Amino acid sequence: MKALWNSAIGLLLVNGTLLGLTLPFGKMAAAAGVPPAVWAFVISCGAGAVLLSALLMHGGGFRLNQHRLRYFTIVAAVSYAIPNLLLFAAIPHLGVGFSGIMFTISPLFTLAFSLMLRLQRPNLLGTAGIGVGFLGALLVALTRGEASQPAEPIWVAAGLLIPVSLAIGNVYRTLDWPEGSGPIQLAAGSHLSAAVMLLVAAMAGTGGAPFAPLVQVPWLVVAQVIVSSAMFAVFFRLQAVGGPVYLSQIGYVAAAIGLVSGMFFLGESYRPETWLGAVLISIGLVMTTRAQLRQAA
Template sequence: MKFIWDSAFALLVVTGSLLGLVLPFGKVATAVGVAPLMWAFVVSFGAGTVLLIALLMRGERISLNGQKLRYFFGVAAISYAIPNIVMFSVISHLGAGYTGIMFTLSPVFTLVLSILLKVRKPTALGIAGIAVGFIGALVVAWTRGEAGRPAELHWVLIGFCIPLALAAGNVYRTIAWPGGAGPIELAVGSHLASALMLVIAMLATGGPHFAVLGSIPLVVAAQVAASSLMFAFFFRLQAVGGPVYLSQIGYVAAAVGLISGMLFLGESYGLLTWLGALVISAGIAMTTKAQVARSASSM
């Protein structure tokens, strides 16, 4: 466990794999009638509660101040509530694997925002990687989901809000990270803040309907377990790897989503979708190489 906790690469693989499990679990839940708001609440409330119990059992506490509260609710909205609602809304139209491909665009979007907000200066290779990733995104968008079952274009465009929100969250968490705060504490606070926001949203739209969760208790338990573990590692990866490296969990998550979608959910994707995913991967490789080269030159 210590090796994983101290290794950016190991954290990337573990966190991305656990994130990828959200996709098939979410598709199963929405297929039986669980509303996107409700399943997003399950993710945040489940993860926040389990991690809070773990924190208290270790004898630690959450200390609150204005900076942390702003951080909790900022992260809750940008990183969890918005992308999860979008993801669980589009997944039944696009498929788990195709929705997972949206995650692969997060590194490219993160680098764009980092450059625009002057968190990171652009390099020629980084800009080229962004361009290649964008071309791959256009190819993927053109295929519109599963083979033989093209989704309406507006669902594809809505799906692109996922990597945009994730990228904004990656940058925000870096520039707003409260001094002296630990990763588990931040995960607990931001997830419980997200759960509160989602409850308010459900009350405003007709009230939460928890009874439907009783039809899939094992899926709920598996989702809570996977989310709790994922977010414990997620904030550690943020601290160890930084925002652009962290954003590459989308690459691992997409692979898990594609494989699980095909093996367990009967999904299939055309050659053009795979080609687009390959082009996006090339863009990610270029932006990653640019980041590594920049880090090496600054040492």
């Protein structure tokens, strides 16, 4: 377990798999009538509460200061509340597999933002990789989700905003990581902050009893809380070990899980252009990764 905690590739595979499971869980929740803001709240509130309890039980501190409050608020918005709202609203329209592909675009946006902020040095191979990846993303977007029921353009646009928001969060967490803060502490604080935002959104966006549909899927709620708690503990550790661009590659593992679960368990199917676009995105990632390795050598 200690070796896994210090292994970037091991953390990447575990984190990506757990993230991938969130996609079919979200589609099943939507089918049960759970509003997107409520399901996103379940994830952040459950993960935040479990992680904070674990931190306190093991004697960990949770001191607040101005820096950490700023960090929690910004990370909560751009890494959790906004992308999860978009994700769970879009999944019923785009499909689990297509939504998963949106995560694969995050590394390209992350690298592009890193270059803009001079966190990474530009080179020809990396720039070409971003171009190839974005070409693939455009091709995927034009297919508009499942082959049998193309989504409205507004839902495709919502899907594309997911990797943009995630990339902003990837870069911000590296730039503003509070000194002396551990990954569990940051995960707990950020998720509890996101839970407050999502609670307000859930109460404002739906009338009556927005949490009532959760009673119909208690096992799904428990499974999601367990998965998200483990995922975000590993997520912040991967941020510290691998850095923002490496972290953003969890989307490739998550997309694979999403495509497999969507096709084999939820009956989804996708056009050849969607698969071609996913291949181009993967080629773009390989190019940008090699460019980074050359710079680090």
